[in-house]
Amino acid sequence: MSRVWLVALTSLVVLAGCHSFKKENVQPPTPLAKDFKPTAQVSKLWTTSVGDGAGDSGVRLRPAFADGVLYACSTDGKVAAIDATSGKTLWSKSSRTKGWFGWGDKKRADALYAGGPAVSGDLLVVGTLDGHVYGISAKDGSPRWESVVNSEMISAPVISGNLVVARTQDGRLYGFDSATGERRWVYDQDTVPLLSLRGNGPLLVANGVVFYGSDAGKLVALRLDNGEKLWEQTLASGEGRTEIDRLADADGGILLSGTTLYGAAFHGNLAAIDGPSGRPLWGRPFSTFTSLDVTDTAIYGVNDESQVWSFDKSGGADMWKNDALKYRWLTGPAVLGNYVVVGDIEGYVHFLQTGDGALAARERLSKKAIRAQPLVVGDIVYVEDVKGRIGAYRLGGR
Numbered sequence: 001m002s003r004v005w006l007v008a009l010t011s012l013v014v015l016a017g018c019h020s021f022k023k024e025n026v027q028p029p030t031p032l033a034k035d036f037k038p039t040a041q042v043s044k045l046w047t048t049s050v051g052d053g054a055g056d057s058g059v060r061l062r063p064a065f066a067d068g069v070l071y072a073c074s075t076d077g078k079v080a081a082i083d084a085t086s087g088k089t090l091w092s093k094s095s096r097t098k099g100w101f102g103w104g105d106k107k108r109a110d111a112l113y114a115g116g117p118a119v120s121g122d123l124l125v126v127g128t129l130d131g132h133v134y135g136i137s138a139k140d141g142s143p144r145w146e147s148v149v150n151s152e153m154i155s156a157p158v159i160s161g162n163l164v165v166a167r168t169q170d171g172r173l174y175g176f177d178s179a180t181g182e183r184r185w186v187y188d189q190d191t192v193p194l195l196s197l198r199g200n201g202p203l204l205v206a207n208g209v210v211f212y213g214s215d216a217g218k219l220v221a222l223r224l225d226n227g228e229k230l231w232e233q234t235l236a237s238g239e240g241r242t243e244i245d246r247l248a249d250a251d252g253g254i255l256l257s258g259t260t261l262y263g264a265a266f267h268g269n270l271a272a273i274d275g276p277s278g279r280p281l282w283g284r285p286f287s288t289f290t291s292l293d294v295t296d297t298a299i300y301g302v303n304d305e306s307q308v309w310s311f312d313k314s315g316g317a318d319m320w321k322n323d324a325l326k327y328r329w330l331t332g333p334a335v336l337g338n339y340v341v342v343g344d345i346e347g348y349v350h351f352l353q354t355g356d357g358a359l360a361a362r363e364r365l366s367k368k369a370i371r372a373q374p375l376v377v378g379d380i381v382y383v384e385d386v387k388g389r390i391g392a393y394r395l396g397g398r
Contacts, residue, residue: 027305027327029345032362040339040351040360045380045392046087047365051078051094053388054371057129059114059154060331062372062384066119071138073113073126074388079141084377087392093141115153115166123178125164127153133166133174135181145181149174155200158210160224165210167200173210175227185227201291202253206275211254217265219254221278231278236268252291252332253373255299257313262299264288270301270316284316290332291373293340298354300333300340308333308342308352322357325350332373336381337395343370349383349393365391 051074054061063072065084073079077095082088095111111134115127123144124136129152135144151170158165163184164176175185204211209230210222217236222229255262256275264270270286273279287304294300298319299311306328310319328344335341339360340352347368351361368385375382384390 029328030324030326032348033324036359036362038361039353039358041396042351042361042363043394043396043398044363045085045394045398047389047391048082048087048089050074050080050082050092050388050390052076053384054114054386057112057114057154059129060372061114061386061388062375063382063390064117064119064124064156065375065377065382066121066138069138070382070390071117071119071124072384072388072390073117075112075114075129077111077113078388079113079117079124079126079136081138081141082390084380084382084392087390091141093136116156118157118159118164120159120178123159123164125157125159125166127157127166127168129154131168133157133164133176133181135164135178145179147174147176147181147183156202158203158205160205163224165203165205165224167203167212169200171215173203173212173222173227175224187222187227187229189229201251204254204256206256209275211256211261211275213252213254213263213265215251217268219261219263219271219273221275233271233273233278233280234268235263235271236265251289255292255294257294262292262294264292264301266304270299270311272313272316282316284311286311288332290330293333293335293373295335295354300335300354302330302333302342306330306344308340308357310340310354310357320357322352322359324359329369331370334374334376334381336374336376337379339395341374341376341381341383341393343372343374343383343385345369347385349374349381349391351395363391363393365389 050072055075057075063070070082070084080092081090112129113126114129117126122138124138127133131149133147151168164178166174173187201213208224218232220232259275261273261275266289269283271283272281292301308322331343333340347366349363366385366389368387370385
């Protein structure tokens with residue numbers, strides 16, 4: 001059995017990526033309280049759709065934001081720019097008939113966009129399931145450049161100055177010239193386990209360093225200019241009796257607050273690490289396969305049973321835990337004002353109070369699963385489901 005099949009199988013069984021809960025011996029979602037009374041008002045501003053979204057790929061697609069515009073893509077070959085205030089489509093491109101604007105294999109029905117998008121200035125970058133990276137004009141969607149990588153891209157690249165940094169499922173990281181797409185460096189020293197969860201966490205670039213969580217449970221720091229490894233720290237050891245027990249993916253994003261990095265891993269720990277030196281500051285057991293969020297005083301996370309947690313930022317002590325959404329296979333949390341926002345497998349968007357974790361409001365985007373962490377911009381949160389439906393929500397009235 002190939003590694004690709006093992007990854008897909010693990011995603012379905014461990015992450016409850018299907019609805020046959022009894023058949024797959026996966027816990028069914030906790031029923032939502034029918035007598036729930038919201039304590040916060042949430043307004044749905046608009047909804048729209050971009051292609052078929054992530055579909056059955058297992059990818060956590062979410063939009064990117066810049067200068068009042070959302071950018072989104074789909075695995076059936078759509079990429080679009082959307083007015084973030086009104087939800088109106090500003091431009092939309094499709095690769096359905098000619099590959100990617102005539103690039104690549106013209107017999108292919110679609111370019112399978114799954115990595116991204118990322119945007120900076122007038123440059124939009126997306127990656128594909130078949131190992132391509134495309135630079136696009138953010139203004140009108142016209143093509144800029146194309147590069148080829150060795151494996152599928154299932155997480156967003158990062159644009160930093162004159163470099164685009166991209167990560168592929170086989171553990172490699174690439175640095176590309178942002179103007180031409182020419183490859184500047186490649187980092188290929190990661191060891192990718194045979195059995196791995198389906199997913200790669202987003203990259204973080206800060207102070208000339210690339211930070212990311214690896215499939216082997218490491219937090220890794222690379223030089224941005226040449227891809228040289230600076231240091232790594234263990235978030236999960238990958239120990240256990242069975243192959244499932246030994247899964248140790250760090251599939252969530254790495255957070256930076258001040259000079260401190262925060263990261264977590266499946267079957268591992270939540271850890272705070274000094275960014276410049278890589279020195280561990282504190283750690284505590286916490287198993288997750290989603291991204292975290294952080295405020296001035298707290299860290300918020302969703303564990304591998306979909307319980308929402310809050311931890312003290314200074315030392316990792318428990319502040320609260322909410323298990324009302326257990327086994328609803330939540331997204332990573334996003335902080336919107338005094339609320340934590342998560343999406344679930346049945347298309348609901350939940351708002352919890354940051355102070356005590358109490359459920360405050362509930363909206364339903366669709367009947368399809370939400371897998372990607374919500375995106376907060378100002379006082380609006382944007383949520384995307386696996387079929388490409390995007391909704392914008394604001395606390396209070398419209």
